[in-house]
Amino acid sequence: MRRPLRHPAGPLRNPTGLLSAALIAVLVLLALVGPPLWGGSAARVDPGRINQGASAAHLLGTDALGRDLLARTLVATRLTLGLALLATAIGTVGGVLLGALPALLPRGTGRAVVAAVDILVAFPALLLAMFTAVVAGLGAQGAVLGIGVALAPTFARLTHTLTASIAGADYIAAARMLRVPRHRVLVRHILPNIAEPLILNTAQSMGTALLGLSAMSFLGMGVQAPSYDWGRLLNEAFGHVYVTPSAVVAPATAVALAGLAFMLLGDAFAKAAAGPGTPAGRTTVPATAPAQAPPAPGAVLEVRDLTVAFPGGVTPVRQVSLTVREGEIVGLVGESGSGKSMTAAAIGQIVPHPGLVGSARTRLCGVELDGLKGAERRKLLGSSLAMVFQDPTSSLNPALRVGGQLAEVATLHDGATRAEARARAVERLGRVHIKEPARVVRQYPHELSGGMRQRAVIAMGLMGAPRLIIADEPTTALDVTVQREVIRVLREVVDDTRAGALFISHDIAVVSELCDRIAVMYAGRVVEELPADALRAARHPYTRALIGSLPDMDTDRSRPLTTIPGRQPSPGDVGAGCAFADRCALATPRCTTRPELRTTGTGHAVACWEAP
Template sequence: MAAQRTRQPTRRWRQVVRTPLGAGASLLMALVLLLALVAPMLWTDQADAVDTGNILAGPSAEHWAGTDNLGRDILFRSLVAARLSVGLALTATAIAIVLGLLLGTAPMLLGRRLGRLVTASVDIAVAFPGLLLALFFAVIFGVGARGAVLAIGIAGAPSFARLVHTLVAGVAARDYVAAARAAGVGRVRVLLRHVLPNISEPLIVNATIGAGGALLSFAGLSFLGLGVQAPQYDWGRLLFDGIGALYVNPAAALAPGLTVLLAGLAFNLFGESVAKGLGVATLGHLPERRSAGPATSGPPTIRAEEPVVAGDDEAPVLDVRDLWVSFPGADGPVQPVRGVSFAVRRGEAVGVVGESGSGKSLTALAVSRLIEEPGRVEAARLQLLGADLRTGSERAQRQLLGTSLAMVFQDPMTSFNPTRRMGGQLAEVARQHQGMTRRDAFGRAVDRLAAVRIPEARRRAGQYPHEFSGGMRQRAMIGMGLMGSPALIIADEPTTALDVTVQQQVLDLLQAIREADDVALVLISHDVTVVGEVCDRVLVMYAGRIVEDLAAADLATGAAHPYTRALVAAVPDMETDLEQPLAVVPGRPVAPGEVPAGCAYAARCPLADDRCRAEDPQLASFETPDHRVACWHAGEPIPVDGPREPAPVDPVELVEVDAP
């Protein structure tokens, strides 16, 4: 299988040349490159031979394209000029690629502010035609081959930079990039190891097409007298000389013009055939990129909701208080996480449940410091093992998060870099944070794969992610988190894409790791039953807030919030009447940017009254200090015939939790 994966890129490139277009373009490209290599060695003497007795002669058996104003053979000169023409075009393309990579990756490497400045500059440059930019820079750098190379290279950089920026933005959102960042891998290393290898194919394709454009641009500058100067000559210079004798000998301009045309077609057709064969977008077929909205101010004044944690006085592994996550929106900041507070102690398992869009995953990403600009994270307290994650150097935070926190993402297929072997990806954590050698880190990776029950761990470490089953990839993701000594595992929907049997295996593995090493666990899931079986406590989230915090043992019978009871009722069991429709939560979840006044669940709640629609209830204790509910009618029976009439609420039922 490993050998098969190694041969796969070769087969994909062979598939390109099997089409008529691909075969013809590849042959033409090979001829152009071969001509550039061998022509000067074979025909330089004939090209430079001066024959004053045969000046400006027309085509003949001795000179197929005629001669120039010194009697030199135009055809031989056109062939010899291939090396300089192609070489200068490739050099200009290389400059455009290097500058484009630097500009396109700047937002990822420099951060939001400087990145936006670079992106805005690139957008302005792209608005100008490439040839106009080349002429502008040619005047700045001066007449000659060097100035023309710099001019064409710099003029081609903005288009390539926009392509790079678009591709990088797409890959940077993948789970395996987030996993690398959660492991504490630096920005440059993430870029080189995880981003660029996965965008290499479209970059190669567009660089090939760009080389054809550079060739034509260079010929144009030389034709205008801004490029190659005598005694050197390229195709543009020969075309310039041939135009002067156009009425005497049309072939003098036809020969260099034809070589420019064929070479340009070779590069462009080859790039297009590769793009079609590999399914890669080219510069002319990129999706429109919309810029992010302006930065907005942070969340409004927030209210403290003190987490209640059962147990002794031991400091929690994770302590979160008043966590807000906001993003800029058209009508002001959108806040998908609003004032979340909770804590997790060593060895404790806390489940987080709720519908899609309730803020579960964003809370986990905020804790892991994986929310980038323009998103903003603010909290009254955000501590891991007593260390404040809101302050301190980025290096110190990476070191802490990379060794003490393990993140298990939802989709096991996108959690790993598809271009790297599994052992190398796991070993990167040990090399980055523990200073291990390559050999020792690989040995540690094999040991961790074996620890998460992957058979033949050493052989599997040399395979690629696609050679693992879904359950094995998820276990390998857990193994990556165990490369250090994590005190906290955050598992974000770790069983969503797996069948029931494999789901149980993954849950059993998490439970075994938790019990063996006294590791704290935060399990995010849509499955209320799974959370109730695995966790000690359950946090129920709705519209970015925790609406109930209760013991997992009380989830089925002791839930007090109508939303929690609706989630539990929506899970069928062996006693569900198959003749009746399945229970569902009525209505739709509230969009983060459209949270109404009062209780966000009021529009879907059968207990809602005027007070619910006007006042937002605080998260407060209900019956016991370990049970918190944010509801004006917590624990009241739900009518079976729809919403009840508005009724007064006894304020004694809820007791506010005092902040320390």
């Protein structure tokens, strides 16, 4: 029986959250009814009762003009909360805008903004608030502006950190490939997905703002007479604290309780959002001379000597050559870290900075990509290439409905109207065997199962008319039954559209079932390429080891499963010889020289000196 999902407890289901919410509710009620009910008592001057202590007539005593201190404290609730709310709004809006700027500005200018934010965060907040208040002018206006400016750097740092944490998500990369303007990527894709922690921080900052404003008024830099807030009341009572100690009780208690209530509520929301057990909180590289050979017949993708390098001598992809023809599925298989996904990223031209990409030839639909200008290249990639990533959860924006995300491809790239794009989204979802597609387009990604999300991502790739589909381990996170459904959908899509497909996986059994040809990668290179139906005739020791590690119905369950000894070298540690030599039982001194990929039969090539 499937166990239902367990949702985090709500913030008001624990004593701390409930108590803080009750305190804030009382404060809001006092702010609303305080001035009408006690405004007269708070303003009534009584020369005969100056600086008196607690009495039946005045429960907490009077001030230097004989006015009731309890009434004045209750009336001051409205101004105190109002100023704190305004300061928090200034700090939140200003901080979010400042933290989002690096995502909109050029890299150098963005780094300068981040450096400025770091300096402001290191500066003491109260001193920054006091400095701003002095410049803006003493009084409530200067104090609010000062506290708002003091809160902004923290929000800016949080916004920048959260933005950077999701900047590499697949749906962000897809939006950029579709040439979505930077400001729209920020507003539509980034900010909705980081809103929750910003809201939680706002609740806690309200308490900080209230305490800061009270401190400013207490020091004489905030609210000025005849207006008064809790800090101003403390300032007026401080001179008589030794004579009538009860004069500071009401405003001091109000400041402490209100500040504590907002901070506890923010903490309760943070814990509820985190869930149980979780703490709150293209440049090119030198390559061989471009080849002028004619395009391979029927090829939708032709890559020669593709190389990807990163600073420090890290080269995850080394002179990879691949050809994918119409209606053909080519499998790219190998252990994790062999360079499969980076090869796909290089073909789609989404290698992250500071990666360097170079090739002797990269042709998509017979067009040389390196010969195109930036806009032309993006248009060709956007219309002819579809990428299906490993994790559909990161490929789909969790803050947007499925239909809107699919329709965005058609509206931005093909110029379709919203109605046309929506109709196409429904049709594409139906094509990948999603039941009730008209209902699914109105749902959010979290409402779909893993298999449905993966099929929705495939449908997104089909919103145009792609000639090449790159599926990067699309079945890894799915159970066996759903894996077979996704594989069937991919096979049907290729057969129906006659598109070519590059299917990337570490599971050689899945690849052999789905693909027409297989390319085996090891340490950044293709070490063998052969037809899928000739897999049992593989010649490279690594390919044979992968096949040998697969259990079947005849496997002796009393013996340990077959494994490949040793481990694959990291991209920065690959030597000049055969990278597999240290793990190979057939290795000889000749293997200190790297073997080239050579043809050994029809559609079969292998890079091994000792291949039988």
